Amino acid sequence: MANLLIGDVHGCYQELRLLLDKANFDIDLDTVWFTGDLVARGPDSLQVLRFIKSLGDKARICLGNHDLHLLAVHANISHLKKRDNLEAIINAPDCDELMHWLRHQPIMQIDEQLKLIMVHAGISPQWDLETAKKCAKNLETVLSSDSYLFFLNAMYGDEPNFWSEDLQGIDKLRYTSNVFTRMRYCYLDGSLDLNFKENPQNAPAKLKPWFMLPRKIPVEYSIAFGHWAALNGQGTPDQIYALDTGCCWGGKLTALRFEDKHYFRKKSLKK
Numbered sequence: 001m002a003n004l005l006i007g008d009v010h011g012c013y014q015e016l017r018l019l020l021d022k023a024n025f026d027i028d029l030d031t032v033w034f035t036g037d038l039v040a041r042g043p044d045s046l047q048v049l050r051f052i053k054s055l056g057d058k059a060r061i062c063l064g065n066h067d068l069h070l071l072a073v074h075a076n077i078s079h080l081k082k083r084d085n086l087e088a089i090i091n092a093p094d095c096d097e098l099m100h101w102l103r104h105q106p107i108m109q110i111d112e113q114l115k116l117i118m119v120h121a122g123i124s125p126q127w128d129l130e131t132a133k134k135c136a137k138n139l140e141t142v143l144s145s146d147s148y149l150f151f152l153n154a155m156y157g158d159e160p161n162f163w164s165e166d167l168q169g170i171d172k173l174r175y176t177s178n179v180f181t182r183m184r185y186c187y188l189d190g191s192l193d194l195n196f197k198e199n200p201q202n203a204p205a206k207l208k209p210w211f212m213l214p215r216k217i218p219v220e221y222s223i224a225f226g227h228w229a230a231l232n233g234q235g236t237p238d239q240i241y242a243l244d245t246g247c248c249w250g251g252k253l254t255a256l257r258f259e260d261k262h263y264f265r266k267k268s269l270k271k
Contacts, residue, residue: 002030003114003258007233007243008064008226009034011042011085012268013051015253019266023255027058032255033109035226036064036120036181039086041248045070046088049098061105063143064120064227065181071143072152074099104144107180108136115220116258121183121227125213126163126190132217135176142173151177162191184228186210199230211240224256233263 004023009016025032038052038061039045052059070086072078074095080086089095109118110133117123123132142151154170155177167175178192185193185207193207200209217223222239229246233254236242247253247268255264 005033005256007254008037010248011045012247013044013047023264033060037066040066118224122210124179128216
């Protein structure tokens with residue numbers, strides 16, 4: 001029995017299937033985890049969604065910013081951009097079914113036996129584990145409810161950028177969403193900077209990657225995340241695994257077999 005942790009697929013269906021073959025994925029024995037951003041940029045987002053949905057409880061997913069954007073496009077709250085490459089999903093006969101399934105997926109995955117947490121972008125340095133769990137559950141509850149349009153309509157924006165127990169309503173939901181699906185850098189006090197996206201070696205001194213600030217999550221937990229292709233899987237502390245290696249940009253799709261920390265990679269087929 002193996003747990004395969006896979007970075008952002010971004011519609012790279014062929015690479016995903018080849019990567020699973022390379023890792024000898026057995027649907028009867030193994031579980032495959034996805035860091036989110038299942039869709040957009042790559043050529044086959046519709047096939048990716050259909051395939052991962054078909055895996056049932058053998059797939060563990062956390063939603064990314066592009067997945068949330070797709071939900072907003074489907075709800076006519078946001079507009080498709082050419083580079084999104086999502087038209088096939090919107091026009092598919094099973095689009096409504098896929099969107100219903102997607103918005104019922106978690107924002108954060110935790111396995112207490114493995115002591116493993118997976119998120120798309122990261123976990124706020126201002127959060128302990130219980131706060132992270134509560135914030136994720138709050139957002140998941142709204143997304144899976146009849147009130148999901150309320151959130152999708154107001155999720156775009158960079159404020160508030162600092163955690164407070166006093167945050168309520170859409171401010172709390174937007175902060176939560178930005179942490180779990182958009183965050184890369186924080187100021188030294190833990191507040192978010194959602195604009196700077198370059199490699200850490202080019203970052204100003206006032207900014208640090210979220211994973212380089214002191215953490216309140218217990219050290220016995222490993223954290224896997226995607227979202228940050230520019231890292232190319234490098235430069236994180238022990239027990240923190242960056243898995244987005246930019247397949248949709250011509251890089252690679254990466255899987256980590258968690259039990260023995262063995263990596264599998266499949267180079268992009270992009271011409």
